[in-house]
C-alpha cells in the first residue's frame with residue numbers, strides 16, 4: 001500500500017507491514033508542526049508499548065580497534081589516527097563475567113561488538129561460546145561482527161543469538177561520503193541473510209554526520225520498507241572523535257533529532273527505537289522529549305563500544321524523575 005498523507009490519516013494506517021513508504025510521505029510527516037508530529041508519535045507508541053517502560057541494553061566491546069573498514073565516524077578504524085589501542089578478542093569467561101554483572105544491574109539484553117569487517121573462521125568458536133554463555137544467564141543476546149556469510153549466521157542462530165546489529169548508518173545517497181570500504185548494498189545483503197536465518201534484526205543509523213534532513217528521512221524509509229521492520233532501531237547522535245574525518249561535523253539541532261525519533265516511531269510502530277550513542281551530549285530535557293517521541297530503549301553503563309555513556313546513577317535518577325521503569329524481558 002502506498003498513500004499520500006492526508007491530515008486525517010490515522011497512525012494505524014502505517015502499522016501493517018506491507019505499507020510502502022515513499023520519501024515524500026515520510027517527509028510530510030517529518031515536517032508536520034512539532035506538536036502534531038509528537039502527538040502522532042506518542043499515540044502510536046501507546047498503542048504498541050507501555051509508554052513508561054524503557055528497555056535496557058548493555059554493550060561490551062569484545063574486540064576493539066584495528067578495524068580494516070574506514071567508517072568516517074569511528075574511533076576503531078585503522079584508517080584514522082585516534083590513539084585507540086587495538087586489542088585481541090576478549091576471553092569468553094571474561095565476557096560471561098561482565099554479562100553477569102550487567103544482568104545483576106538490571107540489563108535484559110547483552111550486546112557484544114567486534115571491530116571486524118567480518119568474522120574469521122578461527123574466531124567463530126569463541127563467538128559462539130559467548131552467545132551460549134550469555135544466553136544461559138537468561139539474557140537476550142545481540143552481536144555486531146560486521147558482514148556475515150550464511151553459515152556463520154546459521155551457527156550464531158543455533159547458538160541462541162537473538163539479535164544481530166548491522167546499521168545502515170545513513171541514506172544510500174550519502175553512504176559513500178562516510179564509508180568507502182563497503183557499499184550500502186553490502187549492508188542490505190547481510191541484513192537479508194540475518195533475517196532469513198531467523199535472527200532478529202537490530203538496524204539503525206547515525207545522525208549529525210553532515211547529512212541533509214532528506215538523508216535521515218531516506219534512511220528511515222529504507223528501514224521501514226525492509227521485508228520486516230527491524231525489531232530494534234538504534235538512532236545514534238554522532239559523538240565527533242578527534243582524528244576521524246567527522247571530528248568537526250556540525251552537531252544536529254536537538255529539535256531535529258527529536259523529529260527523527262518521532263518519525264522512526266511512526267514508521268516502525270512495533271520496533272524498539274533505541275536512543276543510542278550521543279546521550280552524554282543530550283540534556284535530560286532532550287532525552288525526556290525523545291522518550292515522549294517514542295524512544296523506548298537505551299544502552300546503560302559508563303561506556304559504549306569506546307565512547308562515554310551516562311553512568312547508571314544518572315540514568316536511574318532521570319528515570320525516577322520521569323516515572324520511567326525498566327522494561328521486563330517478558331514485555332519485550
Ligand code: SF4
Pocket residue numbers: 067068069070071074075076077078114115116117146
Ligand atoms: S564502525 Fe565498525 S566496521 Fe566501521 S570502522 Fe568502526 S568497528 Fe569497523
